[in-house]
Amino acid sequence: MTRPELSPAVGGGGRTEAVLSRLQLMVTRKLDGLLQGDYAGLLPGPGSEAGESREYRPGDDVRRMDWPVTARTTMPHVRRTVADRELETWLAVDLSASLDFGTGQWLKRDVVVAAAAALAHLTVRGGNRIGAVVGTGGPAGDGGAGTVLRLPARNGRKEAQGLLRAIAGAPVRPGRSDLGALIDLLNRPPRRRGLAVVISDFLAPPEQWSRPVRKLRFRHDVLAIEVVDPRELELPDVGVLPVVDPETGELHEVQTADPRLRRRYAESAAAQRAAISTTLRGAGAAHLRLRTDRDWLLDMVRFVAAQRHARTRGTTR
Template sequence: MIRGFAPAESTRSEAVLSRLQLLVTRKLDGLLQGDYAGLLPGPGTEAGESREYTPGDDVRRMDWPVTARTTVAHVRRTVADRELETWIALDLSASLDFGTARWLKRDLAVAAVAAVGHLTVRGGNRLGAVVGTGGSTERIPARPGRKEAQGLLRRVAALPSAPGRSSLGELVDLLNKPPRRRGVAVIISDFMSDPSTWVRPVKKLAVRHDVLAIEIVDPRELELPDVGVLAVVDPESGAVHEVQTSDPKLRRRYAEGAAAQRAAIASALRGAGAAHLRLRTDSDWLLDMVRFVAAQRHARTRGTTR
């Protein structure tokens, strides 16, 4: 597992990060074919030819002059950019210091940063990040190259969590300032805060950039096991609650409430124009990411955008 580390643990943590990067490289390169395995294979910004509109096309790319001339709706094709700038908004607040399966949520969030870096730093692309740890926010400038991406990953992994909750909306807003040319924005969080606090900044971000929201989930956040009285601690406030998990009605209400919460998160992200990838601490997250990238490519070839 990857955790924030003290100096005495730096050697072990470096070894863990090296193994993680090797895993990401081998599996992603082995399963994703092509010279340019982008995370979000966006259409780019350089103008290309027009074609007839098909359901699912991005209406922001309507070619109005051609549409008016032919009386048939057309969209403008664009040439894919080979040099992009990708920014990550990473939520490392205390709620991610939790896990009951193969990973802690924090570990999986850092692993997602490693995968994003691997998929986006080719061809001179630049990678930067803003990280919220509950107590503070750190900005890591965007720089090109795999070595710089590895340095970013080490800095992120070393950041300790602090009591309190990061404002996800404020964190996402940092990606809007200063304005940048069109690129890729990746938001990594458990999205446990009220969607009304972050959906507007995400929607604003999606106007200019291709946005990917990576949601980190632990299975115990979806359903409770039958283990008798369970002491539950809120990692952000320190509050302790005892829950009688032997009550089947309580477990059912918990599962229903959790399902409704996740559905609300997915709906808010979809409405904000973000692509949505859910990674679980009890699953093969790399395979889930490969499937997501493959689905995005397939959607692009069919003319859809999400």
């Protein structure tokens, strides 16, 4: 199968513009065709304007408890809120060297850029602002996060396209960004309540980034987009497989014909992904997993539908 041309980081500015234009067209057609409604965000944010009260359901945010109604009825109630129209969205985009890998239809880096494009489209169409901090590996720099590109929050399609061009054209350097330090950049300086999105493969140890995610959740709705390649979950039986670590350049040869090795690899990968899911859920973040061998846009649409359905039942996590 021929992999579609999506990676805009390779080649000149003209090719980057062409790739982003095709990506924008794809996002616009599919999201606008499948996500109906005046305000279609990836998370049905609670907003700040008070609405009606309803009975508490397991999973509701206890910070929205309506204590006067609870005391009057002797039944726990929560206060509904009306979603804000003006939303500020911030992206923490991890473009460490490990993202330059893919054995499916796309590279993981492609999916990261595509997810950012979908978020930008959903954000700016409501007149909202979007900004980003982008970690590109390299030596420790901005707050320990490595080399970081800061893109201030602005509204408008032209500004959103500029943000996407900057993300797509960001050079990837050897080494791994400190994901925890990158996420912490969304906490400094304190920003108005909004949506914070972390896009990464989350291969860094959870203890490195779990606390910054919990801290971010105190003020913002948090969405974690995990990008996965199928070969990170299981090894095919292809004999001796040369494997290069994209972050260190080290070359290893793996004998994939060994069924015990493949089994241990799959078990370790499953345990790693389960730890990521558990940590994100414990931090209160919504979790969306996108794969390089699947229709990532369809997975996004399904995620939005599930979040909205959960919201009507009283929980969004």
